[in-house]
Amino acid sequence: MEWFPSIVNLALEAVTDATFPVLVALFVVAALTEVGMPFPFVIDTVLFYIGYNTGTIPLRVLAILLALFLGRVLGSGIIYALARLVGRPFVRWLTRRFPRIGGRLDGLKARLVGGTRGSGRIKVFGPEIMAGTTVCILRLTPGLLTGVTVASGLIHLRFDVFVFGVLLASLAADGALLVSGLLAALGIQWIGIAPSWWVFLIALVVLMGLFWALQHYFTKRRDSRSNS
Numbered sequence: 001m002e003w004f005p006s007i008v009n010l011a012l013e014a015v016t017d018a019t020f021p022v023l024v025a026l027f028v029v030a031a032l033t034e035v036g037m038p039f040p041f042v043i044d045t046v047l048f049y050i051g052y053n054t055g056t057i058p059l060r061v062l063a064i065l066l067a068l069f070l071g072r073v074l075g076s077g078i079i080y081a082l083a084r085l086v087g088r089p090f091v092r093w094l095t096r097r098f099p100r101i102g103g104r105l106d107g108l109k110a111r112l113v114g115g116t117r118g119s120g121r122i123k124v125f126g127p128e129i130m131a132g133t134t135v136c137i138l139r140l141t142p143g144l145l146t147g148v149t150v151a152s153g154l155i156h157l158r159f160d161v162f163v164f165g166v167l168l169a170s171l172a173a174d175g176a177l178l179v180s181g182l183l184a185a186l187g188i189q190w191i192g193i194a195p196s197w198w199v200f201l202i203a204l205v206v207l208m209g210l211f212w213a214l215q216h217y218f219t220k221r222r223d224s225r226s227n228s
Contacts, residue, residue: 015046018060026064027071034075036097036146038090041209043068045070047174051181060176063124073163076149080162091150104144108151111138128161135165140172 014022026046029039046149050061082090106193112134135157138148 030071031075047177051178132164136168
């Protein structure tokens with residue numbers, strides 16, 4: 001097992017240095033997450049560690065944030081385009097794969113739109129910034145990431161407005177993780193503890209696991225209330 005600490009140290013150093021392979025990997029992970037392929041704790045761990053490592057160069061942090069944002073735009077853009085161009089057949093296929101999405105679409109569309117016309121097409125209400133903010137809030141709600149993208153495509157929400165919502169959600173979520181890591185580092189320095197990498201890694205996995213469990217619990221509780 002002597003090789004394991006070396007691999008972990010190399011991985012953490014690569015993340016901190018924002019090497020090109022790391023940026024490509026984060027771009028791909030972010031894009032695949034948008035299309036429904038989960039990568040638990042990967043992005044969260046990376047961002048938390050970057051915030052924890054206060055010596056990371058700000059330009060490298062910006063490069064990582066940009067790679068994540070572009071990956072999200074690509075992945076969500078594919079789902080958005082399919083929902084907009086194909087419409088109901090795509091929704092039926094997606095609902096068979098993700099049953100919860102079909103039950104949430106009406107509610108999501110109601111949040112994004114303000115009425116219907118004679119053709120049945122729903123029109124976006126309010127200024128563009130309000131629609132983008134709504135996309136942001138829905139994306140930050142556990143379990144609605146793919147659903148809000150599908151709903152945006154179905155109602156023909158302007159793509160630039162949708163991307164604006166993705167940007168706001170990325171800044172909020174990624175910024176919160178960076179600040180959490182920074183606060184953890186400052187707190188550890190304040191109490192005079194210098195944990196080794198494996199202690200930090202175990203603690204981070206435990207924290208992410210608790211966060212995921214709470215998120216899953218509240219999502220199930222919300223679904224049970226909406227079905228009752």
